[in-house]
Amino acid sequence: MSRGFSTRLFNICITSLCKASKLERAEAIIIDGIRLGYIPDVVTYNTLIAAYCRFVGVDAAYSVLYRMKEAGIKPNVITYNTLISGATRDCLPTRSLDLFEEMLQVGICPDAWSYNTLMHCFFKSGRPEEAYMIFLDMISRDLSPSSTTYNTIINGLCKTGNTGYALRLFRNLDGHGFHPETVTYNTLIDGLCKSGRLGQARRILKELGESGHAPNIITYTTVMKCCFRSGKFKQGLEIFTELKSKGYACDTFVYCTVISALSKLGRIREANAYIDEMERVGIRLDIVAYNTLINAYCKEGKLDIAFQLLNEIEKSGLQGDEYTHTILVDGLCKMGDIDAAIRHVQYMEMSGFGSSLVASNSLIHGLCNVGQVDSAITLFNGLQWKDSFTYSSLLHGLCKVRRYRTAFRIMLACVRDGIRVLTSARRAVLDGLRSSRFYREEKKLKSAIHMAKSLRC
Structure with missing residues (x-):
């Protein structure tokens, strides 16, 4: 051998x-x-x-x-590209740049992948100006940008809130010798949708159809989701109809998106008709699809239908996961049925799901909303793990019943331990201390917050 x-x-x-x-x-x-x-x-x-x-x-x-x-x-270049990708995954732009410079120092010439990954890292870190400087450096080294390069820049600009610049770059791509592909259109359409520019997104969709490139299922789904998110339900359903008329095979995600939108409109009969259609075309609902539907019904306060779906999950041989039951707990809390929510959390623990932090957060929020703040504090103290939402929910609840000194002690401990809470919760505590004339506590908390910010810098 x-x-x-x-x-x-x-x-x-x-x-x-x-x-x-x-x-x-x-x-x-x-x-x-x-x-x-x-x-x-x-x-x-x-x-x-x-x-x-x-x-x-x-x-x-x-x-x-x-x-x-x-x-x-x-x-070789692959070695350093892999390390730069690793730093990008961890969102470490300075480390990525150090690795890039080290690669140059040891005499390894970066390739297009090196630059694309480095740009992605800076965009991901919210530093678009530096990402664009990296692109200019790439051009200065006579490296030809690829389709991935332009797609990375357009995606990065959109995700950092610079959708206007992304659109201008898109309009000038022909001048750079690059003809946009379907993925480029999809990236821009997604960015426009997320920035609320639905009309512009639909115009780009129309241009895609006229460009010789065919829109794909991702294109239509992106615009359809944006329509529903913007409350343009009629337009979203028109996109869905167009999608089906063109012969695209709709998957579970597409159907669930439409069913969720119809549920929000209260058009339950049509939503159920699409569930039946999924079964007719051979699409079997998986646990993710069921969770999507349960979440939609819970948001509309239709908990009876949500629990019917839970029974359907069990009859079909599937098993609800932690997310399934957490959605139901949150729905019960929002409806003010705290006793049922507590029973369902206990059921989760007995069924082997353990203690769900998200479910506990919902329960704390629900207890505070119905004025059972002491019960919320007891639950809070018994939790092994807490996140920013746990603290924020309790702080809002304490402020709601004007227990500002208790909120002050918890907030101060958060600041000292480096635990970040929602800005709205911090503001509620400070405003409450001021309105109740607890000026000493307000001053002490402000000082601690200022010191914590200085240390982070």
Whole structure:
């Protein structure tokens, strides 16, 4: 057996272990392989670096780079691209840039993937100006932008609230020698929809149909969701009708989106008709679809239908998950049926779902809304895990019954422990202290908040 062939098999083995997140085993195999004469190459270490980036973190992945150099194996552009991707996944723009500069220092020329990943990292971190500077640097190095480059920039601009700039870039793509693809249109349409520019999104959809590229199921679904979210239910249903008339195969997500919208309109008969249609075309409702429907009915206060769906889940052989029951708890709380919500939380615990933080947060919020603040405090104190919503819900509840000093003590502890609460909760506590003339407590809390901000900076 040749050494080259042996190394390929060796790398396949390492790749399989890394995909299964068995990194310690992969490390052991590398050591054993070296003893048996299987010499690792750059592919071996790149595979290991990618796995560490994915399952552990970029710091652990970077430590592999030292061992790689000690073994006499030079890193290549893929090595650094993988590390930059890892830093991007963790939203570490400074670290990404440091890795990029290190790559240049060791004489490795970045490729389009390097720049695309780096730009994505800065866009993801909310720093579009720096992302655009990276794009200009790419151009200055005579690297031709790819479709991924432009799609990354348009997506990044949209997600950082610069949809107008994204639209202008889109209009000038032909001047850059790039003809937009369907994915480019979809990216822009999604950005326009999320920024509330539905009319513009529909115009781009029309342009896509005239461009020679066919809209796909993602295009239509994006616009349809935007219509429903904006309260343009008639337009959303028209998009759905057009989608079906063009012969696109609607999946579970599309049907559930429409059923959810019809439920909000109170058009239950039509919603049920589409559920029946899903069954006729062979689409079996999965737990995600059921959760979508249950959530829609709970938001409309139709808890009887939501619980009927829960029974249907059990009859169909599926099992409701933690999210299913959490939706129901939240629905019961919003309807003011706190006793039923408490019983359902107890049912969750007895059924092996454990204690759901989201369900507990809903219950705390519900207890506060009906004036049972002491019960909410008892539940709060008994929770092993708490997040910002847990604290915020209790703080709002305490302020609602004018227990500002208790709210002050909890808020002060949050600030000192580095626990962030919603801005509205913090404002409610400060306003309450001021209106009740607890000026000393207000001053002390403001001082603590100011100090905490200074330390974070």
